[in-house]
Each structure stands twice: as C-alpha cells, then as structure tokens.
Amino acid sequence: MSKFFINGDRVDFQGAPDTPLLWVLRDSYDLTGTKFGCGMALCGACTVHVNGEATRSCVTPVSTLEGKRVTTIEGLPATAVVKAVNAAWVDKDVVQCGYCQPGQVMAATALLSKNPKPSDADIDAAMSGNICRCATYQRVKEAIKSASATLGPARPAAAPKKA
Numbered sequence: 001m002s003k004f005f006i007n008g009d010r011v012d013f014q015g016a017p018d019t020p021l022l023w024v025l026r027d028s029y030d031l032t033g034t035k036f037g038c039g040m041a042l043c044g045a046c047t048v049h050v051n052g053e054a055t056r057s058c059v060t061p062v063s064t065l066e067g068k069r070v071t072t073i074e075g076l077p078a079t080a081v082v083k084a085v086n087a088a089w090v091d092k093d094v095v096q097c098g099y100c101q102p103g104q105v106m107a108a109t110a111l112l113s114k115n116p117k118p119s120d121a122d123i124d125a126a127m128s129g130n131i132c133r134c135a136t137y138q139r140v141k142e143a144i145k146s147a148s149a150t151l152g153p154a155r156p157a158a159a160p161k162k163a
C-alpha cells in the first residue's frame, strides 16, 4: 500500500509496491495524458512532477512516493510559469503529432519554475532527455525562451547614452 497525492487528491494505492507510477496513473486513475514511450527512462514521454521535480514515471515505483505530491499534465496548476509555457507553445506552434508533448511541457515547466531565466545550456540540459520523433526540438527551445522572456523581473534599463 502506498499513500501519496495525485493532482492534489490523496490516494491509497493497494497494488504491488514496485508498480511503476506510470501504470498507476494510466490504468488506475485514467490519467492518460502521461504517455508510455520506452519504459526505460530514455525518452521522457512519461514525465510528471514529483514534489515539483521532473520525474520519469515509468521507472518510479509507487513505494518511493509515500507522502509525496505527483502532478500530471492534467493537474498542472495555472501558475505564471504554466500560463507562459502554454501561451508560448501556441505562439511557436510547437506541437506536431503531440505524443511527446505532455512530457516536454512537464519538463519545461519544472525547469522554468526553478530557473525562470535559463541559459541555452540550462535548457539543453533540462530537455535533452525528452525525445521527439517529429523533431520539434528547435521550436521547444524557442518556446521555452519565449516563455522565459515573460517571466521574472524585467532587465535593468540600459544606461542612457552620453550626449
């Protein structure tokens, strides 16, 4: 038995403790926005947040979740980061087939929630484990940068030019 939270709701999972979280989400709670890709922590399609950290649910046994907060793509709260990412995803027309996109969005929102102004290297490091068969990588990166530009404190104004 494992007691934890999914999208704010407390759950008591009665199945085997080594059951992967991905199976629990999709089969027990009908939360099918989180996708199965490789099942081996290699593709990122199954990415959710566990206590705010981007986490591969396909290799996360429920026994490790006691008391923790799991958030799926269905339960993302309307924070400033989530709104910025959603708007940027539409603006940059990121999505092709869509299969990898829940995982991409979960990884991007986890990154920007911790680091609203990531460098190119930060973005590459955070997103490198999210594979996209449609190769939307460039647009994902542009969308993260676009979302970032709307977050956090404004840059200091440039010094006035000397006459």
Ligand code: FES
Binding pocket: 035, 036, 037, 038, 039, 040, 041, 042, 043, 044, 045, 046, 047, 056, 057, 058, 059
């Ligand atoms: S399905 Fe979990 S990383 Fe591929």
Ligand code: FES
Binding pocket: 095, 096, 097, 098, 099, 100, 101, 131, 132, 133, 134, 135, 136
């Ligand atoms: S949008 Fe098709 S796999 Fe990424």
